[in-house]
Amino acid sequence: MWQSALKTWNDPATNYLFFPEKVSQKKFDQVQKDLLKHKLALQQNKHPTIWSTISNTFHKLFGGDPRSLLEKGEYDAGKILALIQVEHKADFPYLRGPKMANYWLYILRQYTNVKLTNTQAISIIPDTHVIQSSIKLGLVPQKATPETVALAWKELLQGSTISPIDMHPVLWNWSRNNFLPEV
Numbered sequence: 725m726w727q728s729a730l731k732t733w734n735d736p737a738t739n740y741l742f743f744p745e746k747v748s749q750k751k752f753d754q755v756q757k758d759l760l761k762h763k764l765a766l767q768q769n770k771h772p773t774i775w776s777t778i779s780n781t782f783h784k785l786f787g788g789d790p791r792s793l794l795e796k797g798e799y800d801a802g803k804i805l806a807l808i809q810v811e812h813k814a815d816f817p818y819l820r821g822p823k824m825a826n827y828w829l830y831i832l833r834q835y836t837n838v839k840l841t842n843t844q845a846i847s848i849i850p851d852t853h854v855i856q857s858s859i860k861l862g863l864v865p866q867k868a869t870p871e872t873v874a875l876a877w878k879e880l881l882q883g884s885t886i887s888p889i890d891m892h893p894v895l896w897n898w899s900r901n902n903f904l905p906e907v
Contacts, residue, residue: 738762745788747779774818781815787821794838801829801865802845823849830889848877848888853899860903 732738738758747755753805756765756772765771786792797804809820818824825845832838833846844893848854850870858864860872863880865872877888 725764728763732758732764735762738764741775741779743788744779744782744790747776748783748788752776777815777817778819779850781812781858785812785815790839792839799835799838799840800845801840801844802841802842804829807846822847822870823851826889830892843887844878844882845891846887846889847874848892848895850874851896853896854892857895857899 732741737860738761740750741755741758741764749861751767752772755776756768759765759775760768765775782788782790782793784850786796793807794804797807805825808816808825809822816825819828819875829840829843830848832848832858833840837844850858855864855868855870855873858876859868863873863876868876874888877891879890
């Protein structure tokens with residue numbers, strides 16, 4: 725996906741897709757075609773609909789600048805999650821989900837200069853690998869749900885300097901390596 729995003733960015737005909745105000749000025753079929761061009765969208769209708777809706781939300785509610793959402797949430801991860809998942813839930817399809825909302829904040833924290841507070845509010849992303857690792861560690865029972873896993877990590881790390889999301893890459897890689905120790 726990163727390569728598709730880079731190709732889309734570097735293409736003068738499609739880089740408007742990264743500017744919500746420009747997306748909101750285009751017809752849906754043009755946005756759809758351009759998202760598919762470099763495979764930034766893989767599903768012909770679902771992904772362009774999500775992209776357009778979120779772009780329009782940023783344009784209408786946040787002046788086209790995602791940083792305005794962060795400012796409104798006072799750079800507090802918990803408040804930002806509440807804005808996306810509660811206050812403006814209908815305006816953030818897919819991004820409002822428990823996996824993507826938390827992962828988005830993790831990406832912002834790890835790969836940009838955004839300084840978030842209250843990062844303990846960023847949940848671990850309980851995908852298959854994190855669930856399997858949590859079971860292997862004996863943290864949750866064999867039939868654990870994603871919600872159970874997220875809660876277990878939140879409780880385990882409460883009061884520490886480690887945010888639950890910080891455990892995600894470690895557990896994901898451990899599971900992907902068949903639980904072998906790194907060498």
